[in-house]
Amino acid sequence: MTYIETANWLKERLPQQPEIAIILGTGLSDLAEEFEILKTIPYRDIPGFVQSTAPSHKGNLILANISGKAVLLMQGRFHFYEGYAMSKVVFPTRVMAALGIKSLIVTNAAGSLRTELPPGSVVRITDHINFMGINPLVGENLEALGERFPSMNELYDPEYGQICDEIAQQNKIETFTGIYLAVSGPSLETKAECAAFALWGADLVGMSTVPEVVIARHAGIKVLAYSIVTNYSNLFHSLAHSQEEIRHHAGVASQQLKQVLTGFIAQLA
Ligand code: HPA
Numbered sequence: 001m002t003y004i005e006t007a008n009w010l011k012e013r014l015p016q017q018p019e020i021a022i023i024l025g026t027g028l029s030d031l032a033e034e035f036e037i038l039k040t041i042p043y044r045d046i047p048g049f050v051q052s053t054a055p056s057h058k059g060n061l062i063l064a065n066i067s068g069k070a071v072l073l074m075q076g077r078f079h080f081y082e083g084y085a086m087s088k089v090v091f092p093t094r095v096m097a098a099l100g101i102k103s104l105i106v107t108n109a110a111g112s113l114r115t116e117l118p119p120g121s122v123v124r125i126t127d128h129i130n131f132m133g134i135n136p137l138v139g140e141n142l143e144a145l146g147e148r149f150p151s152m153n154e155l156y157d158p159e160y161g162q163i164c165d166e167i168a169q170q171n172k173i174e175t176f177t178g179i180y181l182a183v184s185g186p187s188l189e190t191k192a193e194c195a196a197f198a199l200w201g202a203d204l205v206g207m208s209t210v211p212e213v214v215i216a217r218h219a220g221i222k223v224l225a226y227s228i229v230t231n232y233s234n235l236f237h238s239l240a241h242s243q244e245e246i247r248h249h250a251g252v253a254s255q256q257l258k259q260v261l262t263g264f265i266a267q268l269a
Contacts, residue, residue, distance in 0.1 A: 001048035003091060004144075007098035009047055014063050015039055016070035020265060021101045023074045023092075023212060025108035027230065027250020031258055032075045035064035043076075048095070050078055050088050061092075067266035072101065079208055080132060081185035090136045090215040097145055097219035103160070103268060104216045105261060106225040109250050110180060110206035111189070111233035113198040119232065119249045122175045122256050124164060125156055125225040128210050129181040129202055136211040137218055146218040155217050160224040160264070167263035173256045178203030180227060182210035194235035205233055224264070228253040 011017065015038055024031055043049040043059040062073040078089045096104065110123070117123060141148045161177070168175040181197050183189060185207035189197070197205055204227045216223050230249045 003048070003094035004098050006046060006048040006091075006095045010041070010061070010095065010099060013039070013041060016063065017100060018063060018070040018072040019100060019102045020069060020105070020268060021072040021074070021096050021103070022105040022261065023077050023107060025077060025106075025208060027109050027228065028107050028254050028257070029058045029075045030251075031254055032058075032060070032062050032064065032073045034258065035066050035071075035073075037062055037064050038070065039063040048091055050084055050091075067262055069265055069268070071265060072096065072099070077208060077212070079185070080134070080211065081207055086134055086136045086211060087139070090211050093212045093215040094142070094145065094219065097216070097221060101221055104212070104221045104223050105264075106209050106212055106223065107257065108206050108209045108225075108227050109230040110204040110227035111231050112203070112229045113194060113205060113233050113235055114178070114203050115236065117176055117178065117203060117229050119229050119245075120253050121229040122173070122253050122260070123178040123204060123227045123229060124161055124175055125180045125204070125209070125227060126161065126177045127156060127179045128213065129179065129197075129200060130210045130214070131197070132182050132184045132210060134184070136214050146220060150218045152214070152217065155213060155223060156225055157222045160222060163267055164224065164260050164264050167267075168260050171259055171263070173259060175256075175260065178227070180204045180206060180209060180225070183207055189234050191234050194233045198235060204229065226257055228257065
């Protein structure tokens with residue numbers, strides 16, 4: 001099943017053709033149910049999709065009405081650490097491109113490498129470091145989507161970022177900006193790794209987002225991305241954080257993020 005075939009399969013089933021998509025990461029999946037849902041399709045029913053096995057990931061593709069626009073929501077994503085080939089991890093993003101998605105909003109839960117970014121912080125990603133050990137574009141170039149050597153300059157759209165920062169300010173929501181470093185996981189980082197990442201300029205560490213964002217840029221989709229800080233990284237304490245802790249912090253911050261994203265979508269052309 002190619003991404004084009006999957007896109008055509010979806011076009012026959014979606015009541016409207018969306019131009020905006022959101023990937024809801026760890027602890028954020030429940031947000032989908034707070035919008036007016038127009039259609040829900042479980043990943044297991046979608047040809048070419050694999051199943052999400054990560055904790056608190058639900059595994060549905062949802063078409064929702066947000067601020068009067070049809071928005072495609074991924075309720076849960078596929079991670080490289082689950083054992084899927086990178087081509088499977090980014091398959092839904094390529095399907096989005098074939099569906100005509102123009103703007104992609106990516107969210108995740110991340111560990112903090114800065115004391116100034118405590119758990120619960122909402123951080124707009126301004127750039128990334130790919131330390132996953134693999135680039136999702138390795139392999140034959142899909143010319144129909146984009147060029148062989150796509151630029152990664154201003155990958156996280158500065159104009160989108162400015163719009164969102166203004167919305168946050170108007171609504172008195174404190175948000176931060178930061179650089180996201182992606183590891184493959186699933187083991188968490190060592191202290192030495194965290195110290196190195198912080199020296200490189202990274203503010204956040206996580207196990208997702210970079211694959212989807214690189215594929216989106218290749219296909220000419222504009223990107224906005226947010227992390228919710230669920231824990232301090234191993235730089236500051238040696239305690240492993242629990243899944244409950246992650247979900248708690250993601251829950252509080254996700255309401256703030258929801259407000260910003262709803263405002264942003266309202267302003268999108
Ligand atoms: N490290 C990597 N990924 C994460 C973390 C972390 O500390 N927290 C949430 N996702």
